[in-house]
Amino acid sequence: MFVNLFKNKYFILISIFFFSACEESNSQADYSLVGNWKWIETSGGIAGIKITPSSSKTERLTFSDSTISIYQNDSLAGVFKYSIEIEQTIFSEEPISVLKIPSFSSPSKVIFLTEDTLRLSDNFVDGMTQTYVRLNY
Secondary structure (H helix, E strand, C coil): CHHHHHHHHHHHHHHHHHHHHCCCCCHHHHCCCCEEEEEEEEEECCCCEEECHHHCCCEEEEECCCEEEEEECCEEEEEEECEEEEEEECCEEEEEEEEECCCCCCCCEEEEECCCEEEEEECCCCCEEEEEEEECC
């Protein structure tokens, strides 16, 4: 019995140490939108379509701290103010980051961001997702 008690205490001690060393990370908070992003595809919708630059136009986004410049086929299409807000979405029970561009009539886009990939998704069922890769120049 003493051995089992010792094993249980040892297990509890190791468990406490392990879980206290774990840190919850919000990967979106670890990366910045600021920079240049090249569009690689748009996918989704009720028909499950996929559009790529080879089947359409090229597009690049350049984010500063407060504006987004949109280039289509290497020509500046517009510069717009944007904000990032935390809202409830269909993707998570917890509120997450969304991109809002007041000049656009379209609803906000849900942001999924890693170091080198940006996904902007519609916040409704059968919506579209635009995928971009970070440009390093």
